[in-house]
Structures are given as structure tokens and as C-alpha cells.
Amino acid sequence: MPVTHxxxxxxxxxxxxxxxxxxxxxxxxxxxTTCDRCRRPLRPEEPLxxxxxxxxxxxxxxxxxxxxSDWVCHRRCGDPTVTVHDSPNRPEGLAPLAAxxxxxxxxxxxPARTVPMLAYTLVPVVxxxxxxxxxxxxxxxxxxxHGFQLAMSGDYSDILNQAxxxxxxxxxxxxxxxLLTLEVGGETIYREQLDPDSPDDAEWLQAAxxxxxxxxxxxxxxxxxxxxxxxxxxxxxxLVMGTVTVRSAx
Numbered sequence: 001m002p003v004t005h006x007x008x009x010x011x012x013x014x015x016x017x018x019x020x021x022x023x024x025x026x027x028x029x030x031x032x033t034t035c036d037r038c039r040r041p042l043r044p045e046e047p048l049x050x051x052x053x054x055x056x057x058x059x060x061x062x063x064x065x066x067x068x069s070d071w072v073c074h075r076r077c078g079d080p081t082v083t084v085h086d087s088p089n090r091p092e093g094l095a096p097l098a099a100x101x102x103x104x105x106x107x108x109x110x111p112a113r114t115v116p117m118l119a120y121t122l123v124p125v126v127x128x129x130x131x132x133x134x135x136x137x138x139x140x141x142x143x144x145x146h147g148f149q150l151a152m153s154g155d156y157s158d159i160l161n162q163a164x165x166x167x168x169x170x171x172x173x174x175x176x177x178x179l180l181t182l183e184v185g186g187e188t189i190y191r192e193q194l195d196p197d198s199p200d201d202a203e204w205l206q207a208a209x210x211x212x213x214x215x216x217x218x219x220x221x222x223x224x225x226x227x228x229x230x231x232x233x234x235x236x237x238x239l240v241m242g243t244v245t246v247r248s249a250x
Contacts, residue, residue, distance in 0.1 A: 001079075001080060002014075004022045004025045004026055005026060005029075006029075006045050006046065006047055006048055007025050007026065007028075007029045007048045007049070007050055007072070008047070008048070008049050008050065008075055008079075008080045009021075009025050009049075009050040009052075009080045010050075010052070010080045010081055010082040012082045012084075013025075013050075013052055013082050016054060016066065016068075016135070018135075020236050023232060023235055023236055024220075024236070025050055026232075027220055027222070027232040027236075028050055028070045028072060029042075029048055029050065029072050030222065030229075030232070031222050031224075032048075032071070032072035035072070035073045035074045035077055036051065036071035036072060036073045036077075036078075037073040037074070037077035037078050038073070038074065038077050040074070042072065042074070046074065047074070047075035047076070048072050048073065048074060048075055049072070049073050049074070049075045049077075049078055049079055049080040049081075050070060050071075050072055050080050051070065051071045051072070051073065051078065051080065051081050052068065052069070052070045052081070052082045052083070053068075053069045053070070053082075053083050053085075054066055054067070054068055054069075054082065054083070054084045054085075055067040055069075055085060055086075055087040056084060056085070056086055056087060057086070057087040057088065062130070063128050063129070063130050064128060064129045064130075065087075065126060065127070065128045065138070066126070066127045066128070066129070066135070067087070067124050067125070067126050067127075068124055068125045068126075068127070069124040070124075094122045094123065094124070094126065095122065095123050096120065096121070096122055096189070096190055097120075097121050097122070097123055097221070097223040098118060098119060098120045098121075098190060098192070098223065099118075099119045099223050099228045100116070100117070100118055100119075100204050101116075101117045101119065101228065102114055102115070102116055102117070102203065102204055102207055103115045103116075103117050103156055103160060103214070105160045107157065107160065107161055114207045115160060115207070115214050116204050116207040116208045116210075116213050116214065117213070117214040117215070117216065118182070118190075118213055118214070118215050118216075119215075119216050119217070119221055119223060119228050119230065120182070120189075120190055120215060120216070120217040120221075121139070121217060121218065121219060121220075121221040121223060121233075122139050122219075125137070125219045125220070126138040126139065128141070137218065137219045137238050139217065139218060139219060140217075140218045140219060140238050140240055142184060142185065143184065143217055143218070143240045143242070144240060145185075146166060146167050146169045146170050146184050146185055147164075147165070147166035147167030147169070147170060147242055148166055148170075148215075148217070148240040148241060148242035149162070149163070149164060149240060149241055149242060150237065150239070150240055151163075151216065151230075151234055151239040151240060151241040152234065152237075153234055154229075154230045154231040154233070154234035154235075154239065159214070159216060159241050160214070162241070163214055163241040163242060163243050164242065164243065165212075165242070165243050165245070166215075166242035166243065166244050166245075169183075169184060169185045169186065170182075170183070170184050170185075170215075170242065170244045170245075171183055171244060171245050171246075171247055172208070172213055172244050172245065172246040172247065173246075173247050173248075173249045174205070174208060174209075174246055174247070174248055174249065175248075175249045176248075176249075177193075177196070178193060178194035178195060178196045178201065178205060179191070179192075179193050179194070179249075180192045180193075180194055180208075182215070182244070208246055209246075211245065211246055212243050212244060212245055212246055213243070213244050213246055214241070214242075214243055214244075215241070215242055215243070215244050216230060216239060216240070216241045217239075217240055217241075218233050218238040218239045218240045219233060219236070219238035220232050220233040220236050220238050220239075221233050221239070
């Protein structure tokens, strides 16, 4: 039974995650706050177990999809396990997680500029593998194919300096009443109704009115109601970035 820091995990996980296994384990433990079994809080450094469920499905063209769902529990509450099962359909029921932030860019010689940012991920994580190919993040592959770039650092200053405009297949639409929609490749992947009367929303909307929004997305972003952590995603190579044009709508 391998143990990374204080987290025990099933050795079969390595056959799916390879060299990224230990970082995957530590990331899952960092996100978890309560035991999946007893529902009590998880305390730093206490012995934990990682539980992973992997759903496998195959598309008509032979592409193999794997959906990873994970939970953490006290080791006294359960042993680490990996379960693998077939799914008759391509991945469904994915839920978006997002956070809106305003960054301040002081890298230029002129006045500092405010940059509206949207951090976006999907849970659970979906990967795919074409015949004989490597296991690849489905979300990252879609974004890269539409002009996003890999972000090799989780430092926001680096991201502000390196992010480039995405392709024509990506765009935000912002209505007068605050409905924000992100389209990639003709598909709506995110929609949120903002409140122009809310001070926080109004500030972000005003910044977005400058014509573009910085998007960081991919797998393994840690998004909670009060925090955003992109360090693990950058380390795993599942973090992408791009500046997306905003179009006003009635």
C-alpha cells in the first residue's frame, strides 16, 4: 500500500496516472475537507485513504474515455481503493466550477491595469486515449485546439505576461442585465447570471467591459467558495490560459 505524505492509495492507480500519481494524490487530499465515510473534518497530518472510481467508455471511433472521481476518508474509516467499471455512454453529468477574480497588472511602464479573470474547470475529471496514444485531458485538449496555451506556472504575474488572444472559436457574450456566456467551438461551456447591483459583480463587469477576459482553465483547479488554487494544475500540466474577446448583447 503506497503512502504519499499521510495519504494511502491503491497501487493500481499508478497504471492510470503514471508519473503524475503522487501529485494527483496530494491534490485530492488538499481539496478534501471532510471524511467521505464519517463526515467528520479531516485534520492535517492524520492518516488518510484515497478512494478512486474510474468509469471507462469507448466512443464509436475507438477513443477511450476515462472519468476519474475521488474521495478521501480517515484511514480508520476505510482502506484506499480503486474501482474500475464500464460505462455504456460517453461521459455525462459533468459540473462546471468557476471563480471570478480581478487581477492587477503592474508589469508595464504606464498605470496599472485591471484584468477580469475567470477560472474554469469541470468535475469529475475526464481523460481520453486514442488507439495507442497517451492519456489526455479532454477539457485541456478542447481548449488548446481553440487557441489556449499551456500555463507552465501557477504565478499570476507570469500568466498575465504570457497569455495570448484565443482563436475566433472562443468568445464571451455579456448581456445588459449581466448574463455571462462563454462559447468554445460553437458550444456553450459556461453561463452565469451576474447581479449588476452587487458591488463585487459590478466591479468585475466594469472590468470585463474593456473588451476581453482572461480565462485560466483545465483539470485539477482547486475552486471553493472562498479560495482558488492553480498550483497543482500547473504542476500536472493541466492548466491552460487565454484571453477571450467579450461581445455585448442586448
